Amino acid sequence: MKISTYVKSFRILLLVFILSSYHSFAQDENTSGSDGLSVEAAVVSKGEQLFSGNCTQCHAVHEQVVGPKLAGVYERQSVEWLISFIKYPQKVIESGDEYAVALYEKYKQYMPNHDFLSDEEIKSILSYVKAKTIEGPPPAENVASNDSGTTGGGQQSGFNTNLLLTIIGLLIALLIIVMIAMILMISVLSKFIRKQGDLSEEDQEYLNQKFKFSTLLRSQTFVTVVALVFITFAAKATVDGLFSIGVQQGYAPDQPIKFSHKLHAGFYEIDCKYCHTSVEKSKNANIPSANICMNCHNTIKTTSPEIQKIYTALENDEPIQWVRVHNLPDLSYFNHSQHVKVAGLECETCHGEITEMEVVQQHSLLTMGWCIDCHRKTEVNVKNNEYYSRLLEAHQGNDPMVVEDIGGLECSKCHY
Ligand code: HEC
Ligand code: HEC
Ligand code: HEC
Ligand code: HEC
Ligand code: HEC
Ligand code: HEC
Known part of the structure; x- marks a missing residue:
């Protein structure tokens, strides 16, 4: 074999190496890792x-x-x-x-x-x-x-991104080390071959050619590979970005008073409805007024600086400026009483373990897909509901009657 053939196969090897390390990157970006567990x-x-x-x-x-x-x-x-x-x-x-x-x-x-x-x-x-x-x-x-x-x-997403960045950094470092090693090998080998003498003209030319950046740029394979890598990353970033616009899962803003659900609803087991009084009656679950707090805090922990903030608000006749956590866009309609009272759903189904939360955070995605997904799966609560019981009788087939069957996927139900 001629040296040029060696060099060619060597180049292909290098390409395969670069491609495979790119592939292992892409794997890390993927939702399911080597354990095959999807995090969809x-x-x-x-x-x-x-x-x-x-x-x-x-x-x-x-x-x-x-x-x-x-x-x-x-x-x-x-x-x-x-x-x-x-x-x-x-x-x-x-x-x-x-x-x-x-x-x-x-x-x-x-x-x-x-x-x-x-x-x-x-x-x-x-x-x-x-x-x-x-x-x-x-x-x-x-x-x-x-x-x-x-x-x-x-x-919370900090850990994830940091880990990813570390992995990418390590891979790049590895790539550079391998490239340096290869360049060293090439120079040693070409020196050795030169010493042997006795080379054909074509091989001489190969040996003497200098690495030029412009040749690399003109190489079709190189340009294609770089373009492909770039396009894949750009496409993934765009798609991810588009899907996460307005999605605030995990959002947990600091509140003006360090009110803890873990303490009140968890440890002291105060019923959600004691404070969120309208949740069964109306579209919105209200945030309690300072008066409700005062039912207890006119005697409990009165000197605590956090409790003093409630007093100040009442004295100045100003509402406490709680920061809103959950917020659907205006184009959609969601009704608490329908879900809590009629459907009999627990708050935890949508809001997560509030009783464990020191600071409330948005537990669910709150995207349209999330609503639809549940409407496809959840059975209508027919208990103590004559209208639904009749509807169930009329409902053909043996499948359970899910929200979809009563029109829960119709656009106009959720959109004004
Ligand atoms: C009644 C208590 C109990 C329940 C309910 C229970 N576990 Fe466990 N689990 C244990 C105990 C205790 C161990 C430690 C192993 C042992 O002593 O058998 C354990 C060990 C495990 C381990 C191994 C942990 C490790 O560090 O390797 C896994 C995984 C696990 N459980 C998963 C589950 C899952 C998933 C469920 C629900 C489907 C579940 N367990 C329900 C008590 C429980
Ligand atoms: C002692 C009164 C009290 C009780 C009991 C209580 N909450 Fe709250 N809740 C509040 C206050 C005050 C806020 C606003 C401050 C905050 O977000 O922490 C709030 C906020 C919330 C929010 C976030 C609202 C938003 O801004 O989007 C949810 C969800 C919530 N509560 C659910 C529950 C659930 C579920 C329970 C029962 C397990 C419960 N709460 C029990 C007082 C209470
Ligand atoms: C049903 C009674 C009750 C209601 C209503 C109630 N709390 Fe409390 N709250 C408590 C108890 C009990 C404690 C624990 C006191 C202790 O640690 O000794 C507490 C503790 C607190 C603390 C911690 C104070 C500190 O310095 O450790 C804050 C802040 C607080 N509550 C805010 C509120 C706010 C805001 C509301 C109204 C939305 C409210 N609470 C409504 C019973 C209540
Ligand atoms: C089917 C899912 C679901 C259930 C069950 C549910 N919520 Fe909500 N909750 C939501 C959604 C969605 C929002 C955001 C509503 C909006 O922005 O208009 C929300 C918002 C809230 C808010 C902020 C104020 C508001 O109405 O926008 C509070 C407080 C709240 N929920 C408390 C509760 C409590 C307490 C329960 C249980 C009694 C409960 N939720 C049950 C989905 C649910
Ligand atoms: C945990 C499951 C669950 C989630 C999540 C959920 N829903 Fe529902 N939804 C139900 C159930 C169950 C009913 C049936 C209530 C009944 O019996 O009338 C329902 C009914 C409705 C209805 C009335 C439908 C009809 O035909 O009368 C509307 C509107 C609605 N949901 C909107 C929403 C919106 C908007 C969201 C997302 C922000 C959402 N839902 C999320 C379970 C869910
Ligand atoms: C079960 C309730 C529900 C039904 C049924 C529903 N939507 Fe939505 N839709 C939502 C919610 C909630 C949002 C807001 C999601 C968000 O903020 O990410 C939304 C958002 C949208 C948006 C805005 C896109 C965006 O990402 O902001 C469009 C457009 C839309 N829906 C169209 C439709 C059409 C068309 C249908 C009927 C085929 C439909 N929806 C049925 C709940 C629903």
């Missing part, structure tokens, strides 16, 4: 429901409860292992599996069998765990452990 919103929200229905009494993602905290569990064991463990924990422990036995020794308790869950359902739970792990601990935790209280919220 639909899967995650299904997983979340299953998790809160079956696992929350013993597990949390970022805290140890009765069982271990589940953050990153999909990295500790393979997904297949986790599926079999979650289905039949006792069996796995008794089979002598080292990891499972160690867990059991630590917790001295068997977790119940979950053989009623399908593999897909367990995977969606793990997807939820993964999404929560990536998101990091909720801002409520930060506030609780930080007395100065300057940590607001809405920064």
Whole structure:
């Protein structure tokens, strides 16, 4: 073989290398990693429901409860292992599996069998765990452990982006090192070949050619590859950007008074409706007036500077300027009483575990897709509702009657 053939195949190798490292980048950007767990919103929200229905009494993602905290569990064991463990924990422990036995020794308790869950359902739970792990601990935790209280919220995405940037940085560094090594190899090799002498003219030409940037720019392969890489990134950024316009999931602004739902609705178990009095009666759930606070705070913690703010507001006859968290655009119509009173939905379904939140944050996407998705899946609540009971009788077939069947997907229902 001639040297030129070597050089050519070497170039192809280099191209393949660059392409494959680009591919591994793209993988990191992708929603599902090597563990095959998708973090798509639909899967995650299904997983979340299953998790809160079956696992929350013993597990949390970022805290140890009765069982271990589940953050990153999909990295500790393979997904297949986790599926079999979650289905039949006792069996796995008794089979002598080292990891499972160690867990059991630590917790001295068997977790119940979950053989009623399908593999897909367990995977969606793990997807939820993964999404929560990536998101990091909720801002409520930060506030609780930080007395100065300057940590607001809405920064959970920081971890994710930082990790991605680190990975990209490392990959680029690796690429540069490999390129330097290759250039060194080329120069050593060409020196060696030159010493051998006895070369054909064509090979001489190859050896003596200097690397010129303009040749590289004129190389069609190079230009195509660079253009492709650029277009892919640009397209992905544009699509992501367009889909996230106005989406404020996780939004948790600092409030003028450090009012905690975790304390009031969680620890003291004050009913949501004690404060949000209109939630069953009207379209809007009201924010309570300072008078409602005063039912208790005219005697409780009266000297606290935070409570003093309530007094000041009342004395000056000024409302407390709470920062609005949830906000649908004006073009859409949403009614609380329909969902809470008629449909009998729990606040947590849409707002998440408010009773755990030090600072309220937007739990759901609040996009049109989110509304529609639930209307496709959720059955109409026919209990104590004569009209719906009759409708159900008239409803043909054996499928359950979901919101879609009563017109829940009609544009005019949600749009003025
Ligand atoms: C009654 C309490 C209880 C319930 C309910 C429960 N678990 Fe567990 N879980 C445990 C305990 C305790 C362990 C520690 C292992 C042991 O001792 O068996 C554990 C361990 C695990 C582990 C391994 C953790 C690790 O660090 O490797 C996973 C994964 C897990 N549970 C997932 C789930 C999922 C998913 C659900 C809901 C479908 C669930 N568990 C429901 C108590 C529970
Ligand atoms: C003691 C009174 C009180 C109780 C009880 C209470 N809340 Fe609130 N809630 C407030 C106040 C005050 C605000 C406005 C300040 C804030 O956002 O933290 C608020 C805000 C909210 C918001 C965000 C509103 C927005 O701006 O979009 C939601 C959602 C909410 N509460 C749900 C609940 C749920 C669910 C419960 C029951 C588990 C509950 N609240 C119990 C007083 C209360
Ligand atoms: C049903 C009774 C009740 C109502 C209504 C109520 N609170 Fe409280 N609040 C409490 C209790 C109990 C505490 C805990 C006091 C303690 O730590 O000793 C508390 C604590 C607080 C604190 C923490 C004070 C501190 O310095 O630690 C703030 C702030 C607060 N409430 C704000 C409000 C606001 C704002 C409202 C009206 C939206 C409100 N509360 C309505 C019972 C109530
Ligand atoms: C089906 C989903 C869903 C359920 C269930 C639900 N909410 Fe909401 N909530 C929303 C949406 C969507 C908004 C934003 C509404 C808007 O911007 O017009 C919202 C907004 C709010 C607000 C801010 C004020 C407002 O009306 O815009 C409060 C407070 C609130 N919800 C409390 C509650 C409480 C308390 C419950 C339970 C009794 C509850 N929500 C149940 C979806 C829900
Ligand atoms: C957690 C599930 C869930 C979510 C999320 C949800 N809905 Fe609904 N919605 C329901 C149910 C259940 C009903 C049926 C209520 C009834 O029985 O009339 C309903 C009914 C409605 C209706 C009345 C439909 C009719 O034919 O009478 C409107 C309008 C509506 N929803 C708007 C919205 C909008 C807008 C959103 C998103 C911001 C939303 N919903 C999110 C469950 C949901
Ligand atoms: C269950 C309630 C619901 C139904 C049914 C519904 N929409 Fe929407 N739609 C919404 C909500 C909520 C938003 C606001 C979403 C946001 O802010 O991201 C929205 C936003 C939009 C927007 C603005 C796009 C944007 O991203 O801001 C358009 C256009 C739209 N809907 C058209 C339609 C059409 C056409 C139909 C009938 C085929 C329809 N919608 C049915 C709830 C609904």
